[in-house]
Amino acid sequence: MEAMIREAPGLFVPVLPTLWPSMLAKRREPSGFYPFAAASVRYFYFARNAVWTAVRMLGLAGGEVLVPAYHHGVEVEALLDAGAAVRFYRVGPRWEVDLEDVGRLIGPRTRALYLTHYAGFPGPAAEMKALAERHGLFLFEDCALSLLSADGDRPLGSTGEVGIFCLYKTLPVPNGGALVVNGRRGYALPEPPPPPWASTVSHALSSLLSNLELRGGTLGRAVRLLVRALGRRTAESTRLERVATGTAHFDRAHVDLGMSQLARRIALAQDFRFIVESRRRNYFFLMGRLRDLSPPVHNQLPPGVCPLFYPLVVERKAELLARLRMKGVEAIDFWSRFHPACEAARFPEVAALRRTVVEVPCHQDLDSETMARLALVVREALLASRPRSLAEGKRR
Template sequence: MNAEARHNARYPNAIVPMSPVLSSATLSLTRDKRQTSILSCQYSREVTSGRAAIALALENSGVQKGDEVLIPAFHCESMISPARWREATPVFFRVTPKAEIDLDDITRKITPRTKAIIVTHYFGFLQDLSGIRTLCDEKGIVLIEDCAHAFFGTRDGKPVGSIGDYAIASSMKFFPCYDGGILASNSVPLNTINLTGFSTLFHLKSFFNIIERAISFGRLGWFGRALKALISFKQLIWGYIKKKRPQHVSQGPSASDGGYGFESSWVHSSTSKPSSFIVNNADQKRIVEARRKNYLRYLEALKGLQGATPLFDNLPEGYVPLVFPLYVKNPVQPFESLKQKAVPIWRFGEYLDPAVDETLDPNSVDFSNHVFQFPCHQELKEEEIDWIIQQIKETIQ
């Protein structure tokens, strides 16, 4: 058990879903509800996770041993491990106090060995990539646009994911999937990337996981209650299969179970069929509108909160947030209290690479310690958001 797993084991499970769960309103089989997203890029492939997509982008662009990959100092492990898988050296660059890339620091960090640069749209707020795009073109460096926090959206009329040579996304953060990520590009054909499928057992695992999670949070109504008997039967059968044929039972990538580990065996795999079906048939208009509405609900309720400030004080048109990020002045006790109350809360970049300290980038260290994230996804109920807001106010104020 790693440090992250040991840390999370101390707390009860959140009683409100931290990420989307399947509901009767999730799907729409009409195409008029498609929205501008990373899938608007000319080329795209469905893979197992966002970290697998980063690994494939690095591999496809020729990153190899001895190369350097520039990565934001404000990061999670799944952004670093793909570079190490390619035996490249991660080099960390600073972010600004507004959680934007520090172009001057990136310029200073570039060497003849710099092969690729990863830039991240934190929490769904899209970066201005015009400067870094020009710099990469001048230096012959591959630009990877990390859209793990920003599946949907536009800035200055340009779709998310359309600026980088490659773009990656995490479907699981925006859709009620068991697995799933996107590798996309507007300029690089991706048809030479070979992906393998899964056994029938894994597709079944994906399907039942999606259903079980929905039922555990009280979604799907009477239909979900009726499925409980089927789920119990599935668990008996699955236990028998694992006992008799353990070598044939795939447990799934760690990304699907909330971990940050990197497994090379999952890099060249495609999204499971149930997860792919949801991504391609979800009501995207509902996702966009609900996330923006929920974010603004938090913003209005928490303005002026003593001891905490929204990281972003407005939500620009065209942005579709992943979460609601809140900067908390004295974070230690509130974080512990909210976790113990089973409030869905986490901190992106909570475990930075040991190379990142106050000297390298004080802003990233500050964000890592002080920025809490709360869900604003489309499957939240109004009373659930009200309860989260109440707990935040009582705990922090």
């Protein structure tokens, strides 16, 4: 419905990269990128299953895990469901981990430290690892938002005892998460069973339709809306099981689901180097066009980073999001809620991030022409949704 009330036909910036039909037939030589190159990699339907499995595998049930106060929430749910207790540590206004706070919180029940790499930007993995080793703890590296990203030439997810990845946020796959075990200990993990075929097909089809709209403009959009409506009706009448990805909550019923063969095939056929380069180019472009109005959370792009999105900072988030969606931009309200176990009042900087960060796409499907239009639309939306005092100040 939202798509139908857009004012500016022609621009469509999907939040996720889309599936190009040619990708269904492609094959590629194995690449050196993590997690695909890791001997211990295990694939799951999504990353939350890897979090849950890692807690059980490492025997952390009953113990405590120190978790960042800036979190999605579903990873916290997976930790709790697997039997771990959680305590939250401070994260600063630039997504920086407060290592002193982590050190202070380590107590007799603590068994693991949980480090999240935000949107491809590396957290302090080496420092957290040293801290963990000093106290005999495990380090979890959550790379759900950081696939293909590195700190210089060190792949994210390769330092902790385990690395956790979400594949479908960065690649056009219908499902996929991964768990990598880096420690010297070996663990025997069963291969999870494949998901229902209808789920894989429906996600893949939806991504193909987004691709059609991306390339086909108004006609592509009409076809997408029509097929979506028909698909929904068919799914309702035949009760096909569709396991949604990108949802906010952990569901134990899906914890054993693996990644589909189709998703694995599409993932391994991707040109990872091209993806990293495109995302970096698009991030730089947005920075150049937008930072005079509002600097992003990260005002630079260190070597190795594969940005998941451009973290725009805005005062009037809801208003800006509405404006962008009206113009065909699928921007996202990034992480506005704390998990209920986290005492929000203790973390004012995180509360400010939750109030102000918007996820603007910068993925590999967006060519330079689309990026130029996107930057223009975001600039206009930023100017229009600035607090009145600021706008008047400028005019004077």
